[in-house]
Amino acid sequence: MTSPAHEALTSSFAMTVPQPMFIRRAAVLGAGVMGAQIAAHLVNAGVEAVLFDLPASGADANATARKGVETLRRLEPSPLGAASVADRIGLANYNHDLEALAGCELVIEAIAERLDWKHALYGRIAPHLAPQAVLASNTSGLSLGALAQGLPDALGRRFCGVHFFNPPRYMHLVELIAAPATDAAVLDALESFLVTTLGKGVIRARNTPNFIANRIGAFSLLAAFHHARELGLGFDEVDAVTGTLLGRPKSATFRTMDLVGLDTLGHVFDTQRTQLAADPWHGHFQAPGWFEALLRAGALGHKTGRGVYRKQGREIQVLDPATGEYRLADRSAHPEVVEILKGRAPAERLAALRQSTQPQARFLWRVTRDTLHYAAFHLEHMADNARDVDLAMRWGFGWREGPFESWQAAGWQTVAGWIAAEVAAGEALAPVPLPRWAADPSRTGVHDTQGSFSPSRGTQAQRPALLVYRRQAMPDRVLGEAPGPRRSVFETDAVHLWSAGDDIAVIGFRSKMHAIGEDVLDGLMQAIDEAERNFRGLVIWQDEPPFSVGANLSGPRAPRSDRPKPSAVGTMMKRLRREAESALLKAAHRLNVADALMAGRLEKVEGLVRQFQATTLALRQARVPVVAAVDGMALGGGCEFVMHCARTVAAFESYIGLVEVGVGLLPGGGGLKELTRRAAAEARGGDLFAPLRRAFEAVATAQVARSALQAREMGFLTEGDVIVMNRHELLHVARAQVVALTESGWRPPGPPAPIAVGGRTAIATFKAHMTNLLVGGFISEHDFLVGSKVAEVLCGGDVDAGSLVDEQWLLALARRGFMELLATEKTQARIEHMLRTGKPLRN
């Protein structure tokens, strides 16, 4: 009776969450911006958290910690998965509440970077810690050896560094650093917790100043300062070529500095300068005069309204380091550089930059050269292997590829030769040769199918053997690394159905942003059929986020998406909404609405809506369970898929919503029907309007949940759906759910019981609400119409309140409402406007 999947489960599933150290409750010491955000992420993950700070003098001794929590409610993007979780952070102070530490299995210290303060605090808390508690410092650069000095021996074995990156909810990287006496088992247990419970990407760093990511990141900044001055480039020019063009966050170099805060960077530079006296590049570690001048002037960047950039009225201005004055920030990337970065294969890019005489190109080559030189020189000192450095830069700084990946992609020997030549010519920033391993003439790279090069071991290091990583069926891979095992079942241009050799089928979409067109619907139906015949269940899982931006009503097959470009966290949500809207409109684009109306193609559209509905029903009624594994956006039709699967497994960073009204349409694929059904189920014959209103507001205002937690609160996910903190574990958990469902005797639910609807009374009540918005000038006549159509479908149409309907009734209403809206000039104008400008039209 054992299937392959069952065997896989007994051999790995049962063992993958080792719990030698179960952390029910954690304390965070220091309610500053990092401490409070770490506490927020702990409660996001369901860990009880107590936030400590100094006692306040007033009536409320916990005022400092309270203020830290209040700050969380205002930060954007929000550190809180849902506003309600902030209430779950306990407040405490060092004078009155130290005994609360006894109930904490983990204590994370996140106070200011002062060795004497940290020592004093450790001395104070040590007697109160539970015997098995782990004490971890979120230091960003202090020596763990120095920090551990004076700790009782037993505590020293349970002390280490955990370096979160800001903002800790969104930045994947956590550097884990052993102190001299740390027990290996403590590190393993903490790493497992950080990875699976908090969802972080853990890199073990050696105990060196600034660890890995900040050290390379700071060096790369200092090198940029140097070469920008040498080549006479403006800071805005540097940003124009070091952002998305280069595969870095949109905020590029100097804007990122403003976002991070110049004071924070100043500390990182200071650590580099004071702790790394023997570093061959040490001469370049002094921050330039203009940087010091900004610090002195309190121009710390975004948080103070002025830094490298400032906004004057509507004008963005940038600092001119030569004069100390600001000027209009209007310099852009040179066409030649754009062509090189966008148009050439990776292998040619560096060569072209190096050969160019264009100062921007020369700048990019030189900074790259020095960064690669620096990373290679210090690799052995900082990290175990090259993969750790590359992933640290990707996870901690949002680089699309790590330094060694760039090097390997451009041809290891070629680049090594160039660096060596320029070191010899005295052009590089430090006159030291590449390490022997890097200059080895037989080397073709650092990453291959065997692992990544470890200078200290002289061999290829495999991925860490910790059990927790067995949960990552598809981890972030570095260049050249072997992909996970896939046995293809069938492939079309739109979808790929595969398995890992077990009896669980996995389907992925190949369309851009995983939009759902006719071909995807066909592929999905075929996959369900295949799964019913040959597998125990089906998982919908995409190689990359998003899960899906929704329906693409017609049109040619779009090419497979490129890897999504990283972007600054600060603009993430805005971009998300924009992308959602534009994808939606692209959906309607190929429809070419006007023509379609003329040519009677609306009938075809209605057929597609019908097909979409049939597919969502098929997802629900398949003989085997279909599990949606959501990461990133699941909008419109993507959300409708989610709502119809037997179960959804959602990464914490899932952004789910029905956004169709943004383009003057309504969710026609079954989403409204499902919301109606769920409202009736929730009301259980009681007040139906309250759940209907929640659904109406979510749909009529195109709300997108900003986390899986919020999606559950909004009703897109149910209590039975599963939230996964680490996106790399998503597929594992989804497969586990298929097994759990089938092993529990899962059967398709069949048609739902008759659904009680709000009818004409509830529709009228929604209209009354919208009437006030209309008269108040908050919404347009067309918004009113769209909202009314949403209400009509959601409330079961023009029938008596409390009438009983079935699924087909609601689906037919949705089709009709969708088609009626599509036939309006204003909806068509919205669609066309979105296509032309990428922005929503209010009409």
Next chain:
Amino acid sequence: MTRQVQEAYIVAAARTAVGKAPRGMYRRTRPDDLLAHVLRQAAARVPALDLAAVDDVIVGCAIPEAEQGMNVARIALLLAGYPQSVAGVTVNRFCASGLQAVAMAADRIRLGEAEVMVAAGAETMSLIPMGGHHIAFNEAVFARGEHVGIAYGMGTTAETVAQRWRVSREAQDGFALESHRKALAAIAAGEFRDEIAPYAIEERRPDLASQSVAVRARLADTDEGPRADASAEGLAKLKPVFAAQGSVTAGNSSQTSDGAGAVILASEAALARFGLTPLARFVSFAVAGVAPEIMGIGPLQAVPKALRQAGWSLADLDWIELNEAFAAQSLAVMRDLDMDASKVNPLGGAIALGHPLGATGAIRTATLVHGLRRRGLRRGMVTMCVGTGMGAAGLFEAV
């Protein structure tokens, strides 16, 4: 024309202090408890009155459901210890419910079919929000477009009045500020002492630490709404709530509130029988309808009607209690009726003192009759606009 056979006199008037809703002092206090309290306290002010002589208790309530549902009048009068022989009825004319109760009680006496009546009002918006727990509109409201005004929220009607009557944001804010100033001065001068019957609030909360019920008692004896920190700058900063480009804000609208009030009315014969001293004579009452989307100007129709019935002119009035549903409609009404602003709401209005919907008419009647007597004035009026497009006005004369 009139079939009146006798006069109706107010012999007692009591009210609770008004609490803020939904987070004020009565946030968990039941409206039937507040109502029973004022029924008891009004009776306590005329100890010579045999409550068995009360014919009926008429209670105004704008949203008579849940804690104030199921004919709260009858429930509360029994809880208040009135004899079982006393009947009770709950009436609803939305914001004029309390005044309507007074008028109906007076009319039973004036018609000669009753000698002693109690009129009251009760509303706890903390527990029963505006519109109630289950708003359910009729689709016919939207069927042909002509009844859409029924769907207008009160704030939307205020914006409509502000636009059509050209009431500026500055004027509204100025009016609001003045309401707070007058109310605070009145409280400081003890002007409400006669009418307020302090209520002992008892909150019962779980004390999770000790696993016991923590009882917290406090005395509510002062209106909670007036703000000493109200300022022109503060009011000017508030954003319009009901229209994107509007002028009506939370600061120049009445406050949502909790409270109750009760008055006892008696015929001349009852005065003599029980040896009662009248506070005021009930003179007349009128209601009138206007377009629902401009409900705020309802008093424009109702006030002249009530005056006409009494044979008075506006100039005859010494004291006007004009319910400040919104500064916008108050100013429009005052301007169009040419009211003397110095006679309007001398102790502040609903913007400061609060507006517990159905209770307001009874509460402001108590304010008026005590105020007239205290200041030696004679003629007064309680008037208000009423949701879905109505106005109501009641005239009283101190005796």
